[in-house]
Amino acid sequence: MSSKSPIKVAIAHSNKLTCVALSTIASKNGCKVLFETTSGKSLISKLKQDKSIEILLMDIPLKDLNAYTVIKEIARINPKLKVLIVSSYTHPFTISYMAYHGICGFIGDEADETIIANAIKSVHLKGYFSGKTLSRREMNELAEIPVLQVTKKQVTFLQYCCTDMNYYEMAEKMKISHRTVDWYRDLLFERHNLTNRADLVLFSLKTGLVTLS
Structure with missing residues (x-):
């Protein structure tokens, strides 16, 4: 992956080892990882402090606050931030909820380095990643369907x-x-x-x- 300047990336995942793995992949493929965290509250705090982050790689479950809450906070904090979900939680409700709230792609934890690198590049250049878990067509369709909220x-x-x-x-x-x-x-x-x-x-x-x- 090449660009005039590194893509500024943040990583939030429930598994510390996955955080490290994602950070390594991103760093090898033209990205500058600004921070890693396993905590939803920490993520929100860091996003408020640094609006320069371009892409967030995020899991569904996080400590303190999960992605269901965080994704709505992101819309208020930095609506231009591009969110790529990297998670093993691929239930239809989860995918629909995240698509409705504006994610740019959804890939499973089992994705290899090539898929992850291509997903980051696609989100950066095109604004979306069309993959096996969530295609661009599905993303566009689900974004228009009001999702059932859970209080x-x-x-x-x-x-x-x-x-x-x-x-x-x-x-x-x-x-x-x-x-x-x-x-x-x-x-x-x-x-x-x-x-x-x-x-x-x-x-x-x-x-x-x-x-x-």
């Missing part, structure tokens, strides 16, 4: 669904009524075509809305 309370509910708490205990922990917990459950069932608590757990984990430490 902080609903995410908290999903986190508790991944524990051994019953619904009554969740309501007490969240300081809401049992009926509200039932409403969260039924709403998520309906919106995402789920039928039971096991489905809720699988949806939470496969989308990266919830990660188990």
